[in-house]
Amino acid sequence: MTMEDLSREIILDHYQNPRNHGRLEHPTLANRGHNPLCGDEIEISVGIDEDGQLIREIAFTGRGCSISQASASMMTEVVKGQKLDEAEAAVKRFTQRMANREPPPPELEEELDALQGVKKYPARVKCALLPWTTLRETVDMYRHRDPSSDSDDDDFSVDCADAP
Numbered sequence: 001m002t003m004e005d006l007s008r009e010i011i012l013d014h015y016q017n018p019r020n021h022g023r024l025e026h027p028t029l030a031n032r033g034h035n036p037l038c039g040d041e042i043e044i045s046v047g048i049d050e051d052g053q054l055i056r057e058i059a060f061t062g063r064g065c066s067i068s069q070a071s072a073s074m075m076t077e078v079v080k081g082q083k084l085d086e087a088e089a090a091v092k093r094f095t096q097r098m099a100n101r102e103p104p105p106p107e108l109e110e111e112l113d114a115l116q117g118v119k120k121y122p123a124r125v126k127c128a129l130l131p132w133t134t135l136r137e138t139v140d141m142y143r144h145r146d147p148s149s150d151s152d153d154d155d156f157s158v159d160c161a162d163a164p
């Protein structure tokens, strides 16, 4: 079996048996990503542990090519249980690696090597990156969420005496 065959098998396995597939019932955040070039869609929902600042749960659904869906499956396995900082670093490493700007770091999951073959087809790199950029956006949304939106309760303290 050549390396290329092995990569194809790993990608196919994740595509056919996606890990962490579905939607969380009570996500902290959900977000969608879309790759118009290939028509790929990814929706991820994350459960963030506020105290630990870590990704407690993550799930994805989507449709599109095998590369995008397999990459999403692998991504959920990598970042599940990671602190937000670690997850952001993992996204950055993977992105740089797909762009060939960095030699493969030894600690990165072996499975992700399977996606390296995609680099031969530049149009498919976007497919592989879609879930990761969607996750990065989701973490950004979490970091920049409006904390004042929690204090909207004041609006409900309507004085009934004002009613006509």
Ligand code: ZN
Pocket: 035, 038, 039, 040, 064, 065, 066, 067, 068, 124, 127
């Ligand atoms: Zn695609």
